[in-house]
Amino acid sequence: MTSAGLHIDRVSRRFDVDGRSLLALDTVSLDAPAGSFIALIGPSGCGKSTLLRMLAGLDQPTSGELHVGGETPQALQQRGALGIAFQEASLLPWRSVESNVRFPFDVIGRMTRADRERVREMIALVGLQGFEQALPSQLSGGMRQRVAIARALVSQPQLLLLDEPFGALDQILRRSMNEELQRLWLNRPVTTVMVTHSVDEAIFLADKVVVMSGRPGRIARVVDIPFPRERPLSLLASAECRKLEAELLALMFEGGTSDRSGSRTGSERGDD
Amino acid sequence: MTERVRESQVTKKPRSVRQLAVRHAMPLKIALGWLALLALWEIAGRQQWVAGGALPSPSGILGQLVVDWHDYPEHIRATVRTSLLGFLLGNLVAVLVGFLMASWRPAGRLLSGVNVTLFAMPPIALTPILIIAFDGDAPRIALAALSTYYPTMVATVLGLTRVDARLLDLVRLYGGGRWATLRWIRLRHALPTLLAGLRVAAPNAVLGSLLAEFGSGSGAGLGHYLIGSLGRGDPARLWGIGLVATAISAGFYLAILLLARGWVGRQAPAQESLGGSSGGSMSRASRLLCLAISITLPVLLWWGAVWGLERVGVSSFVLRSPPELVAELFSTMRPESLTSIVGGALAQTVPWCLAGMLVGLAFALLLAIVGTLSPVLGRVLMPLSLLTQSMPLVALTPLIVLIFGRDGATILAITISVTFFPAYVTLAQGMALVPAATLDCVRVLGGSRWREIGLVSLPWSLPYLCAAARLVAPRAFLGVMIAEWLATGTGVGNLLNVARGSLDYGLVWAVVVAAVLVSVLLYLAVTLVEHWVLKRYAMAPAP
Numbered sequence: 001m002t003s004a005g006l007h008i009d010r011v012s013r014r015f016d017v018d019g020r021s022l023l024a025l026d027t028v029s030l031d032a033p034a035g036s037f038i039a040l041i042g043p044s045g046c047g048k049s050t051l052l053r054m055l056a057g058l059d060q061p062t063s064g065e066l067h068v069g070g071e072t073p074q075a076l077q078q079r080g081a082l083g084i085a086f087q088e089a090s091l092l093p094w095r096s097v098e099s100n101v102r103f104p105f106d107v108i109g110r111m112t113r114a115d116r117e118r119v120r121e122m123i124a125l126v127g128l129q130g131f132e133q134a135l136p137s138q139l140s141g142g143m144r145q146r147v148a149i150a151r152a153l154v155s156q157p158q159l160l161l162l163d164e165p166f167g168a169l170d171q172i173l174r175r176s177m178n179e180e181l182q183r184l185w186l187n188r189p190v191t192t193v194m195v196t197h198s199v200d201e202a203i204f205l206a207d208k209v210v211v212m213s214g215r216p217g218r219i220a221r222v223v224d225i226p227f228p229r230e231r232p233l234s235l236l237a238s239a240e241c242r243k244l245e246a247e248l249l250a251l252m253f254e255g256g257t258s259d260r261s262g263s264r265t266g267s268e269r270g271d272d
Numbered sequence: 273m274t275e276r277v278r279e280s281q282v283t284k285k286p287r288s289v290r291q292l293a294v295r296h297a298m299p300l301k302i303a304l305g306w307l308a309l310l311a312l313w314e315i316a317g318r319q320q321w322v323a324g325g326a327l328p329s330p331s332g333i334l335g336q337l338v339v340d341w342h343d344y345p346e347h348i349r350a351t352v353r354t355s356l357l358g359f360l361l362g363n364l365v366a367v368l369v370g371f372l373m374a375s376w377r378p379a380g381r382l383l384s385g386v387n388v389t390l391f392a393m394p395p396i397a398l399t400p401i402l403i404i405a406f407d408g409d410a411p412r413i414a415l416a417a418l419s420t421y422y423p424t425m426v427a428t429v430l431g432l433t434r435v436d437a438r439l440l441d442l443v444r445l446y447g448g449g450r451w452a453t454l455r456w457i458r459l460r461h462a463l464p465t466l467l468a469g470l471r472v473a474a475p476n477a478v479l480g481s482l483l484a485e486f487g488s489g490s491g492a493g494l495g496h497y498l499i500g501s502l503g504r505g506d507p508a509r510l511w512g513i514g515l516v517a518t519a520i521s522a523g524f525y526l527a528i529l530l531l532a533r534g535w536v537g538r539q540a541p542a543q544e545s546l547g548g549s550s551g552g553s554m555s556r557a558s559r560l561l562c563l564a565i566s567i568t569l570p571v572l573l574w575w576g577a578v579w580g581l582e583r584v585g586v587s588s589f590v591l592r593s594p595p596e597l598v599a600e601l602f603s604t605m606r607p608e609s610l611t612s613i614v615g616g617a618l619a620q621t622v623p624w625c626l627a628g629m630l631v632g633l634a635f636a637l638l639l640a641i642v643g644t645l646s647p648v649l650g651r652v653l654m655p656l657s658l659l660t661q662s663m664p665l666v667a668l669t670p671l672i673v674l675i676f677g678r679d680g681a682t683i684l685a686i687t688i689s690v691t692f693f694p695a696y697v698t699l700a701q702g703m704a705l706v707p708a709a710t711l712d713c714v715r716v717l718g719g720s721r722w723r724e725i726g727l728v729s730l731p732w733s734l735p736y737l738c739a740a741a742r743l744v745a746p747r748a749f750l751g752v753m754i755a756e757w758l759a760t761g762t763g764v765g766n767l768l769n770v771a772r773g774s775l776d777y778g779l780v781w782a783v784v785v786a787a788v789l790v791s792v793l794l795y796l797a798v799t800l801v802e803h804w805v806l807k808r809y810a811m812a813p814a815p
Contacts, residue, residue: 056441
């Protein structure tokens, strides 16, 4: 399987909240070639996660269309060609590390000898050999997040979706996880869409940073990140990078009304 | 790299002698506290301090148990058999209904009337009717089944529905449908919660079986044995029977606990109160329709049961359908109308129930505060209180009768004893959950322990106080009725007994329906107060 390009065409999404209609996304369009890394940034409630959920086929646009490599997300779902990782690692607490990484194959309902090999390989790639039989409750936050990333990549998806994957980690751990993610991604550049609140994380990882503004959610600007791969962490201290960061922050503040009500979009409510 | 090193130490345990000593200091103190309590009991028993020997010493109880042992096997077998069968039957129904409610949202609303009735209903109230309608083991099995239903049903629904939404998304992302989420996530996720529910249900089954034995004539079973021994005035034997009943109950509890440990490890069960969570987007009209159906459903079940019993040959002379009972209530054929008899009895019972409940709650609150001030005392009391949850407490009523005699004091003592422990457990858990940071806010400003409690711990535990009141209201009613039945010969409890003895079946049905109805109304009233108080202070209800 190769990875696939992204085609988002005038997508809007409305939610009915307590009888009122709320426009969460307003005619969003975006194209990205296969094998690119997209970061979505913007204030809370700007529809980043809604967009991500639609790419995952977990939600339908009210109008407009999304295609990944010419297919709908639902078609990708049926083939097991998507991968996702959430902010809280969201591991199955009763399954071991090995069993959590294997989980996608259990749901898809087939596991070849190559798949089994791949589970072992992914655990090694994220540096968790020796912890195969550990339960999530016995792991640190960083280790749990590595399991989640291994699980997202194990089925060799054509589209990788990351919903603030390192949002719950401290700054130092986050940086080292960013570095590891870049290494994994360069190893096999799958088309990736990542939602993040961290501007420097977006600059470090992404080919394109999509700045969104809120209420209703729109794309304010798409910024190409010019730095060559493989990017060192020291890049974040460079003057060029700082300047870019300042620009992106300015875009976020001018475009996005800050989210005062604190309410989240309907799609995000499920968490405890 | 440094992070890896840190991670590898995560699972290591402290090994030094000092750490071990620190870790075992608390259990040691708790064990000493327990021993002190036991020693006090032994001395009090030997010296006959309590009511002229109504509280025998532990050694005296054990001695009597050995002497009587030849009587026990038959009774133990009967109690274990009926409560086990009731447990299986009740839980089977509860799990099936739980699945229905979890997979079809309106079911929860439609069945809420039946569920609240089964939760709030005092099991002993149904005894006369069960004994009229069935014979043999059936009344005991039925009451045991009815007593297990509620906790298991709630646990099934919670376990199946309170799932991390992202885990469900994950399954959908890989093309899984409803069946796949059930198979991979929901069933396994429900397991610890379901087992916790079964653990609560197990002592209920034993209690149900015992209560049915209280009401029926002679036969095998610890309840019969207890009632039969009541007249002989042998406290040590009564205590022995109580202990054996408790041991059976605790055995069930432990068996399920061990099963859960082996099966699901220490994975915590899901927690949430059932009330109010089934909101959703329903129109006003359909919500009212659901409410109407949910109120009618228990009455229809009653009607259906009577109809079914008549079909299997139970004489219609002893049965009353809803319209028949209503007709009889307003009939002028009786010397004294049913409404005035039942009303008079209720007027005696309800004030005791409210008083016992309030005193029990106040006592529990006081001890919860003392427990936070003195952690050792709290940790001596907590296991004791948890132990009583596996104890058919009301089955120990005859012992309280021995100590307090046959007047109002007994009613109050029994009501407090059945309300205090669950209320204390709920309140102590609430107080233990006060965030340390909030307490630090008071400490930083130089506030005393009393200020911490007054300004933070007490307001914080308000939802838990409300939850405790909701939990104990039906229990208080049950406690008063049992005390009236066995000790004072007054009120609704006595009427239940007398009506059956005088073969006045109209009166039996009137009392049973009134007792169930009042208990449900009492529960609903407490729920309303809770709702109002929590809304006033913008707090979420405690589980």
